[in-house]
Amino acid sequence: MTREDQARKYPDVWKRFTPRETLVRYAWFIGLVFIAVWSLKRLEIPWFYFLDAHEQAADLVTRMVPPYWEFFADITGPLIETIHIATLGTAITVLFALPIAFLAARNTTPNAATWFVGRFILVASRSVNTVVWGLIFVAIFGPGPMAGIWSIAARSIGFVGKLIAESIEEIDRGTAEAIEATGASRLQVLMVGVIPQVLPVIYGTIVYRWDINIRESTVLGFVGAGGIGIMLYSSINQFAWHEVSVMLIAIFGIVLISELVSAMVRKRIT
Amino acid sequence: MLSITDLVKVYPSGEQALGGVNLQIDQPQVVAVIGSSGAGKSTLIRCINRLVEPTSGRVLLKDTDVTSLSRRALRKARRRMGMIFQEYNLVERLTVMENLLSGRLGYVSFWQAYRRTYPPQDISRAFELLKRVGLDGYHNTRADALSGGQRQRVGIARALMQQPDLLLVDEPTASLDPKTARQIMRLLCELAHEQGTPAVVNIHDVNLAQGFADRIVGLADGVIAFDGAADELTAAVLNEIYGEEDWSKTIQKSGADRSAGKDRGALERESAAG
Amino acid sequence: MSVPVWRPPKFIVTPWIRYGLLFLVVVYLVCSLTPGLVPLVSLNIDWTRAGRGLPRAADMFSRMFPPDFSRSELLYSGLRESVQMALAASLFGMLLSIPLGLIAARNLVPLPVYLVGRALLGISRTFHEVIIAIFFVKIFGFGPLAGVLTLVVASMSFIGKMLAEDIENMPPGQLEAIKATGASFPKMLLYAVQPQMLPRYLGVSIYRLDANIRHSTVVGIVGAGGIGQVLAASFSRYDYDFSLAILLSIVALVFIGEFFSNWVREKLR
Numbered sequence: 001m002t003r004e005d006q007a008r009k010y011p012d013v014w015k016r017f018t019p020r021e022t023l024v025r026y027a028w029f030i031g032l033v034f035i036a037v038w039s040l041k042r043l044e045i046p047w048f049y050f051l052d053a054h055e056q057a058a059d060l061v062t063r064m065v066p067p068y069w070e071f072f073a074d075i076t077g078p079l080i081e082t083i084h085i086a087t088l089g090t091a092i093t094v095l096f097a098l099p100i101a102f103l104a105a106r107n108t109t110p111n112a113a114t115w116f117v118g119r120f121i122l123v124a125s126r127s128v129n130t131v132v133w134g135l136i137f138v139a140i141f142g143p144g145p146m147a148g149i150w151s152i153a154a155r156s157i158g159f160v161g162k163l164i165a166e167s168i169e170e171i172d173r174g175t176a177e178a179i180e181a182t183g184a185s186r187l188q189v190l191m192v193g194v195i196p197q198v199l200p201v202i203y204g205t206i207v208y209r210w211d212i213n214i215r216e217s218t219v220l221g222f223v224g225a226g227g228i229g230i231m232l233y234s235s236i237n238q239f240a241w242h243e244v245s246v247m248l249i250a251i252f253g254i255v256l257i258s259e260l261v262s263a264m265v266r267k268r269i270t
Numbered sequence: 271m272l273s274i275t276d277l278v279k280v281y282p283s284g285e286q287a288l289g290g291v292n293l294q295i296d297q298p299q300v301v302a303v304i305g306s307s308g309a310g311k312s313t314l315i316r317c318i319n320r321l322v323e324p325t326s327g328r329v330l331l332k333d334t335d336v337t338s339l340s341r342r343a344l345r346k347a348r349r350r351m352g353m354i355f356q357e358y359n360l361v362e363r364l365t366v367m368e369n370l371l372s373g374r375l376g377y378v379s380f381w382q383a384y385r386r387t388y389p390p391q392d393i394s395r396a397f398e399l400l401k402r403v404g405l406d407g408y409h410n411t412r413a414d415a416l417s418g419g420q421r422q423r424v425g426i427a428r429a430l431m432q433q434p435d436l437l438l439v440d441e442p443t444a445s446l447d448p449k450t451a452r453q454i455m456r457l458l459c460e461l462a463h464e465q466g467t468p469a470v471v472n473i474h475d476v477n478l479a480q481g482f483a484d485r486i487v488g489l490a491d492g493v494i495a496f497d498g499a500a501d502e503l504t505a506a507v508l509n510e511i512y513g514e515e516d517w518s519k520t521i522q523k524s525g526a527d528r529s530a531g532k533d534r535g536a537l538e539r540e541s542a543a544g
Numbered sequence: 545m546s547v548p549v550w551r552p553p554k555f556i557v558t559p560w561i562r563y564g565l566l567f568l569v570v571v572y573l574v575c576s577l578t579p580g581l582v583p584l585v586s587l588n589i590d591w592t593r594a595g596r597g598l599p600r601a602a603d604m605f606s607r608m609f610p611p612d613f614s615r616s617e618l619l620y621s622g623l624r625e626s627v628q629m630a631l632a633a634s635l636f637g638m639l640l641s642i643p644l645g646l647i648a649a650r651n652l653v654p655l656p657v658y659l660v661g662r663a664l665l666g667i668s669r670t671f672h673e674v675i676i677a678i679f680f681v682k683i684f685g686f687g688p689l690a691g692v693l694t695l696v697v698a699s700m701s702f703i704g705k706m707l708a709e710d711i712e713n714m715p716p717g718q719l720e721a722i723k724a725t726g727a728s729f730p731k732m733l734l735y736a737v738q739p740q741m742l743p744r745y746l747g748v749s750i751y752r753l754d755a756n757i758r759h760s761t762v763v764g765i766v767g768a769g770g771i772g773q774v775l776a777a778s779f780s781r782y783d784y785d786f787s788l789a790i791l792l793s794i795v796a797l798v799f800i801g802e803f804f805s806n807w808v809r810e811k812l813r
């Protein structure tokens with residue numbers, strides 16, 4: 001059978017997309033290019049900076065090695081402070097997140113108004129970044145770890161509260177109802193019928209958030225809210241790159257360790 | 271056409287899967303490789319197209335020594351060997367036509383592959399094969415919308431799109447119900463004969479092997495324990511391949527099947543597309 | 545006859561571990577919160593200054609109200625810059641995450657390449673965006689370029705990690721089948737990897753766009769452009785009513801971003 005014969009018997013054109021689909025795909029593509037161009041253009045990026053960027057970066061790296069290891073003695077205090085900020089901030093989170101989660105969960109909130117308040121607190125807490133909370137709390141408490149602790153707490157309440165509220169909404173109603181039927185008060189129902197069911201989620205979420213908070217508390221110092229960030233910021237501003245590299249290594253270390261600890265603990269409790 | 275000499279495969283774990291296999295296929299025939307699981311069937315056919323690197327030995331496909339090829343030349347050689355899998359291995363999210371055309375990937379440029387602009391003769395061959403395997407009109411169906419039997423038909427068609435010199439088939443029917451398994455096996459053997467392509471078919475179902483293959487090779491512990499025509503397969507041979515068992519039923523039934531198979535073929539083919 | 549009392553099961557069963565942990569918590573709180581109690585460990589908290597926090601907070605809030613939206617020009621241009629930074633960073637992050645995700649997938653590349661890929665992912669993920677931002681500010685100067693680059697790095701590693709994990713969890717059969725047709729590595733990516741990855745990749749990218757909008761509001765605090773830079777300036781000028789206006793706008797923007805991202809991801813399903 002020759003090619004012509006075969007073509008006569010079986011079609012020899014096939015298009016993956018109909019013309020309409022092709023058009024839509026092109027429209028998407030052009031749209032994306034347009035967005036890219038629009039967002040880059042208005043940003044007025046000085047492209048010539050890129051010409052020597054690799055030299056700048058290489059220069060930075062050569063200035064950073066060898067790290068000035070003796071500096072490590074100076075940063076142990078701030079490092080410990082960083083861990084404290086994350087830990088204590090997370091502890092405060094626990095105190096606030098639980099009651100707010102009960103307000104924000106549809107099946108435990110007393111009425112629509114309290115539900116709205118609960119939800120609002122969670123959303124507000126989550127939409128403001130930890131560092132921005134840092135600005136606010138530094139204005140309140142003055143510079144130092146106190147501001148850092150509260151910024152961590154302020155941001156984490158939304159995160160932890162939301163996850164706990166979601167898990168409360170998914171609990172098994174039966175247990176809580178059975179306890180309600182014995183004539184228990186609202187608080188007793190919460191304590192006995194609800195909390196035990198969501199306890200693993202609570203612990204897991206908190207440990208997970210603690211790990212994130214360690215990472216967050218390394219930069220709170222940039223706005224004056226304590227921790228290693230204060231020294232990192234000043235060393236960078238003084239171009240003391242040998243010190244900067246030591247701090248980066250230290251940060252890498254504690255972030256890594258906290259990640260391992262958090263993963264280990266979460267594995268244990270679930 | 272295919273000549274395997276002293277093929278040995280020792281996995282890094284120390285497991286010797288093949289212990290010196292010799293196999294010659296000189297004419298377009300369907301060779302069923304039977305053997306209990308773990309006998310080395312999959313390893314054997316994977317060593318032929320080097321999805322598994324053989325430890326030693328030689329594989330000749332026509333005049334090409336597959337075992338000594340560079341990566342680039344190996345890709346060229348793989349274009350000449352169509353492979354069919356137990357789990358079908360279609361690209362689930364692509365259409366049937368794209369799956370078929372993927373059999374031509376070795377022949378088109380990256381850009382053509384990306385744009386799906388294959389040469390017209392590839393397209394018409396794909397339509398022809400689709401009709402031949404009983405999936406006329408399914409070209410724009412996504413592979414994940416097909417039933418098991420239909421998927422294996424696409425798998426067969428994809429392998430044949432390569433216009434291969436050899437078909438490597440690994441347990442084509444093991445994931446299918448008995449009836450579909452027979453239909454697929456029949457289709458496979460018919461197509462291999464039609465296209466004049468020799469096929470090495472791994473199969474653990476002795477019945478199917480006897481019913482459809484031209485030649486049977488028995489593999490036990492990585493060595494060939496039997497090589498002969500389907501009706502030479504006796505209880506003694508099966509004992510050697512699989513170990514002691516009462517084989518009388520299996521052998522009788524397969525003999526009866528073989529004579530009846532021809533008439534029932536047409537009937538089964540009619541219901542094939544379903 | 546006594547009524548049987550049911551007590552909720554304790555989370556930590558062994559009593560001495562339970563009370564021991566509690567004791568440790570108390571010790572930790574005392575040590576960390578009492579200034580000068582344990583050198584190096586105790587936090588340097590000025591409790592009298594902290595005690596004045598509440599009245600100061602009240603004062604600050606009173607100065608925040610009513611929020612001052614009058615400088616809408618500045619507010620708008622800051623927000624627009626943040627959105628543009630987020631969009632540009634998402635697009636470039638999406639592009640760069642592909643090679644990164646591929647080299648960090650063990651089933652596609654040889655071990656040395658894989659280790660390089662994983663190391664890149666690990667390093668860019670441990671450091672907070674703000675740290676990365678400050679480096680880019682040092683290299684490229686103040687302004688949105690540093691912010692965009694920061695968000696590009698963050699998006700690239702985030703999407704790249706998802707991609708790598710997805711590729712590693714991919715069923716190997718399809719890859720093998722395409723390989724067996726004699727297809728080259730790029731064509732294998734095109735036919736076996738891309739179709740399986742695309743939906744999740746798009747979903748994660750859209751999620752990342754939403755995250756970038758959130759993060760674009762912070763990198764400005766170290767001078768990397770966007771609304772964050774305006775916010776930091778307003779705080780340093782004690783311009784609290786304008787700060788509140790900015791904060792409310794950020795909340796609104798984040799809300800819109802989250803809504804949009806959820807809507808698109810719902811559509812993608």
Ligand SMILES: Nc1ncnc2c1ncn2[C@@H]1O[C@H](COP(=O)(O)OP(=O)(O)O)[C@@H](O)[C@H]1O
Pocket residue numbers: 281282283285286287305306307308309310311312313314
């Ligand atoms: N990737 C592998 N690594 C180590 N050993 C393997 C691997 N694949 C197969 N084997 C071993 O090789 C032997 C033959 O396996 P295989 O070829 O899959 O047999 P069959 O297909 O006949 O069931 C078995 O003992 C199996 O355990």
Ligand SMILES: [Mg+2]
Pocket residue numbers: 311312313441
């Ligand atoms: Mg097998």
